[in-house]
Amino acid sequence: MAGSTNAMLVGARRGRAGDMSDGTRGARATGPLAAVAAAFTLAQLxxxxxGMGLGWDETVYVSQYSSQAPAAYFSAPRARGISLLVAPISAWSSSTALLRIYLALLSGLALFLAxxxxxxxxxxxxxxxxxxxxASLWVTLFYGPQAMPNYWVAVGALAAAACFLRARADFRDRAALWGLAASGALMAWMRPTDAVWATLPLLALALYRRLWRPLAFLLTGLVSGAAEWVIEAYVGYGGLAQRLSDGSAIQGGLGWHVAVADQLRSLGGRALCRPCTGAMPAPVVTVWWLVLPLFAVFGLVVAVRARRTAVTLVPLACGATAAFPYLFMIGYAAPRFLLPAYALLALPVAAALVHLVTAPGRAWRPVALTLVALGLAGHLAVQYAVLEHTVDRTTQTRRGWARTAAELHHLGVGPPCLVTGHxxxxIAFYAGCSSAATAGHNANSTAAVIAGTARRMPVATLVTTGKRPPAYARDWQFVPLGALxxxxxxxxxxS
Incomplete structure (x- = not known):
């Protein structure tokens, strides 16, 4: 296993030396990858x-360093990596379009580097x-330009696995070692717990093989990326254990929960499936997800026969551990949770597909090529249909928030102001207000504080039709607005 990896890397280094003397070879080596990344960026735009407005979680992340509204309550599971990533735009501009373009360009560059x-x-x-x-999965395209952390964990995990294999083969490869550290830091910066799950096989292999230098660089990256989150746990959440406990409670209590069916239901374009009820999407929407592990395992079989086991087994193992908590330890689903697994499993799946169209004899090769091409074309059509539906529905929801914010301004509820309720x-972010809650996962205030705030600044409470307002708001003026x-x-x- 080690010998085959070393041989491939020696060949790669020779290839790089050749690239330096022949620009054409270098373009051939990176041109297709750059084309994929460019197409990914263009498709996002x-x-x-x-112009699609910011989503619920996005408003939390963006508001931390935003010029548009005060910072929203930051619950225990969240990490500030994505807030800092978007800060160069959000700190001085309230333009969602500019933020989307910035993230689309960054996500394309990150995919190319990974x-x-x-x-x-x-x-x-x-x-x-x-x-x-x-890049063609609807969930990748949908979240690539959004201020959400999952895509960045995915590209970090993809790069980390590659850098680990390079460092494993040659401890003197400083680019691989520093790339491993940077990838680990990126993942932990975005979602510390996800970073641990995605790198678990790398940590285990490094310990088993006594790969101390790669292990040290990977741990350095993970620790440096998670440092702010850990420090903040002691400063604002009662300690690391308490923050982990609070995060588990917010996620419904981490434990043995089989969420495979929930993830299947979310594939139809549901950003958050909680509670995850209702009918399954049409089989044509879910078939790719069901065959994904089969093709990944087939890719491993092909690699074993070609004596390239390590290169395929590492991303396969990392993809499996990255997916495990979201398939078996959480009681709800969101398609973005599995982005790291999709990025890693794409490698053995691609290897399997290439093998299918190149391995058969001359007589069967056109048949295999036709079947694979038809399958990929159908897959792309389904992904586009789901993406278009998801974008349209999401845009309508966010326009509804914007209309509510505009109505608040019409009623005189403008900055500085406070919004509570549904x-x-x-909606507070769209209106430029602070937000508050007295119960639930985002509880950060009390009824007495909210009532007192109403004596100093405009306060609005949003109540869905048919429900009673909280006691502090029952004597306030109210206007109907749709279902609110x-x-x-x-x-x-x-006034």
Whole structure:
């Protein structure tokens, strides 16, 4: 196993030396990967249009360093990596379009760098196909330009696996070692617990094989990326154990929960499936998800026969551990949770597909090529249909939040102001207000504090039709707005 990896990496280094003397070879090695990344960026800008408003979680992350609204309550499971990533835009501009373009460009560059790290470990055609498979998933395209952390964990995990294999083969490869540290830091910066699950096989293999230098660099990256989250746990959450406990409670209590069916239900375009009820999407929407592990295992079988086991087994194992907590330890589902697994599994799947169209004899090769091409074309059509439906529905929801914010301004509830109640966090952000809750996962205030705030600034409470307002708001003025009633009070409200 080690010998085959070393041989491939020696070949890769020779190839790189040749690239330096022949620019054409270098373009052939990276051109297809750059094309995939560019197509991914362009597809985000064209399909997930930059004008789509910010989502619930996005408003939390963006508000931490935003010029548009005060920082929203930051619950225990969240990490500030994505907030810092978007801060160069959000700190001075309230333009959602500008933020989307910025993230689309960054996500395309990140995909290119992650795929490039695998050069020499897999043929370029396999890497280009793997990148295309991952980048064409509706969930990848949908979340690539959004201020959400999951995509960045995915590209970090993809790069980390490649850098680990390179460092394992040559401890003197400083680029691989520092790349491993940077990838680990990126993942932990975004979602510390996800970073641990995604790198668990790397940590185990490093300990088993006594790969002390790769282990040290990976741990350094993970620790440096998670440092802020750990420090914040002691400063604001009662300690690390308490923050982990609170995070578990917010997620419904981590334990043995089989969420496979929940993930299947979410594939139809549900951003959050909680509670995850209702009918399954049509089989044509879910078939790719069901065959994904089969093709990944077939890719491993092909690698074993070719004596390239380690190069395929590492991303397969990392993808499996990255997916495990979201398939078997959480009581709800969101398709973005599995992005790291999709990125890693795309490599053995692509290797399997390339093998199918190149391995058969001359007579059967056109048949295999036709079947694979038809399968991929159908897959792309389904992904586009789900993406278009998801973007349209999401855009309508976010326009509804914007209309509510506009109505709040019309009622005199404008900055500085406070919004509580139904969908308070995103609507408050759109209105430029603070948000507050007295119960639930985002509880950060009390009824007495909210009532007192109404004597100093405009306050609005959003109540769905048919429900009673909280006691502090029952004497306030109210207006109906669609399925909501807006109760409002304060010095400037209604003026």
């Amino acid at each position: 064209l399909i997930v249009h930059p 795929l490039r790290a695998w050069r020499g470990l897999f043929p370029v055609r396999v890497l280009a196909l793997a990148g295309g498979l991952f 969908d308070a966090i995103p 009633r807006i109760y409002y009070a304060g010095p400037a409200a209604g």
